[in-house]
Amino acid sequence: MMIQDIAPHRFDNHYDPAARPSPESVVLHFLGKRLLCRVRSGELAFPTAAELGEGEDTYLFRLDDTAFFLRSGDGELAAEGCSYEDIALFRTARPQEYAFAAVTAYHLASWYAEARFCGKCGARAVHDAAERMMKCPECGHMAFPKIMPSVIVAVTHGDRLLLTKYANRPGASRFALVAGFTEIGETAEQTVAREVMEEVGLKVKNIRYYKSQPWGISAGGLLLGYWCEVDGADEIHLDRMELAEGAWVSRDELKRVYEDRGVSLTNEMIVRFINEEM
Ligand SMILES: [Zn+2]
Structure with missing residues (x-):
């Protein structure tokens, strides 16, 4: 079983720019290679929007019926029982669908962090309205997730x-x-x-x-x-x-x-x- 083999769970990467967190949505916050999460005897869990409160969030994807968002900001956040854990942990963490969600979120978080400014003219880039892409309002340059x-x-x-x-x-x-x-x-x-x-x-x-x-x-x-x-x-x-x-x-x-x-x-x-x- 490879990390992406999570059936019967479903990973849905369709981009939904209109999505906003509901109280039970998962909100992920990274500090470098560390993710704010709960780990109890190898079992992984994520903080929700209700726990983290208001913030600047970017829609990531859905896992089954749960929407995942990425919280912006460089300051440390706190939630009951949560700590910042190194991404390497998710090679072995369970359940596997959460480990896969965490590493995929890390991939996107890394890309969003480096796509904030236009690579061509240096202006601040904005989220495109239709697809997962960072667009430059000055010169029109488009940046897509790096693979x-x-x-x-x-x-x-x-x-x-x-x-x-x-x-x-x-x-x-x-x-x-x-x-x-x-x-x-x-x-x-x-x-x-x-x-x-x-x-x-x-x-x-x-x-x-x-x-x-x-x-x-x-x-x-x-x-x-x-x-x-x-x-x-x-x-x-x-x-x-x-x-x-x-x-x-x-x-x-x-x-x-x-x-x-x-x-x-x-x-x-x-x-x-x-x-x-x-
Ligand atoms: Zn530009």
Whole structure:
């Protein structure tokens, strides 16, 4: 189950500029990477409009019948039992539909924070009346939510899978796959081949698309998962700036040591490899 797999709950991202908070609407307030929320033994809950009182709010989305709003302002807010919690917590928080709502809200909050002024002429931007877009009243420049495609690559070699560990990524799990952002003028398949070459010095073939995942924790990531096979030599040459480790791990060893934990595309692909469901 990936973080966005929240059925039977429904995430509705349709933009509704006329929406105003009702007392039971959820109001989210971020200070940097921290969100005001309640966490009791891993269970997540959000403050409501009634609890936070009046403020400047932007409509985000609906989860089932509950509307979510983003509260503006840099000052700390208070609500009974609430504290500011780091967004990294939502990788594991329950219920999963709330964790997904929190990271998606973080994605939007990050974008709204950087879209306040026109990127072209510097005037203060305003919310568009029809769609989720920040518009410049001076020059007409339009800014849409930032979504950055990147690839997650499972490189296989017979019954072995290439696992990596990133050097400078706090909170990164012990097992990772090759990953990286798509660059200008590149197809996703070219990103796959380039990232594998840059990170571990291997050539790959038979690149196949698997699935995608919105990844709000990186404030705009859209992860595209790919399978591929090593082409020719299988000796790993690590990019030490990027990776701390890289190794071929056999399916048998993964069966013994891999713990299925989590909601990421990376996790799902590793589990699929173990179960021979690629
Ligand atoms: Zn402008």
